[in-house]
Amino acid sequence: MERYLRRLGRDIWRSVEEGLHVPVLTPVQTDGAATRLGGSQPAMSHPTKDDLNKMENDVVAFYEISCGVAPNSFDIIINCKSAKEIWDVLKNLYEGSEQAQDKKxxxxxxxxxxxxxxxxxxxxxxxxxxxxxxxxxxNAGTIRNNDETNLQFLNGLGRHGTTTKMIVQGDRKIHSL
Structure with a gap:
């Protein structure tokens, strides 16, 4: 899902990583007409084009993740308010806590x-x-080099793999398997 969202655009993925974008609206200086007409709230600035784009990306990320969730998991995310919240809930559900990940x-x-x-x-x-x-x-971020991986596999074959080990090691192709 992460790859899919990144492919949609880095700003879509930003919405998942950072959460909802809340534009900062500031009071706007007026000529006082709103106050004279009985309005008690000062006029506020409008969201910028960048704010609107970020808010749209939040909606797209939320929609895409929601649509990608298996029906049996939908009840778990139904109350989530943002793509980041959905992502965090699903990540914890499927990957487990940090302690569970360490154990795996x-x-x-x-x-x-x-x-x-x-x-x-x-x-x-x-x-x-x-x-x-x-x-x-x-997937856990632990990468072994080819030589180490190949040797571990060959050694794990035991005496039944002796012939295979001898052929591979004799050809000195252990690093290219």
Whole structure:
């Protein structure tokens, strides 16, 4: 969703990051006619073109996020007043608190470091499972270089992957897998 909103425009994404834009309206000097006619409120300035654009971006961001929410999650955001509020609620719902994110990262790092192919598992299935772990690490902002990743996978194959390891390491292509 973030990529989609950024593609719509950086000002749309700004609305999500910063929240609703509230224009600053200032009292306008008048000739006193409004006061003479019984008006008790001073005249206020009008929003600038920039203010109107930012307010429109807020509406677009709110609409796009609302439309992208799964029906079963809509009740959770129904009372949100801004795109930022929706985003924060959904982020907490799907990613969890910072503590929960740390726990997920620790678990994923542990899965990476202790990866082992299961008995009877095909090379392809082992790779898919390992690749999912690497993707989770990447999504969490932890990137491993190709050499480290490839060596971890090959070492995780155990004795069943000895032939594969020997071929790859013998060709010295470990960094280009």
């Amino acid at each position: 990262l620790t678990t994923t790092l542990n899965d990476f470091n202790n990866f082992k192919a299961h008995t009877g598992e095909s090379l392809e299935d082992s790779f898919k499972r390992f690749n999912l772990i690497v993707t989770k690490l990447s």
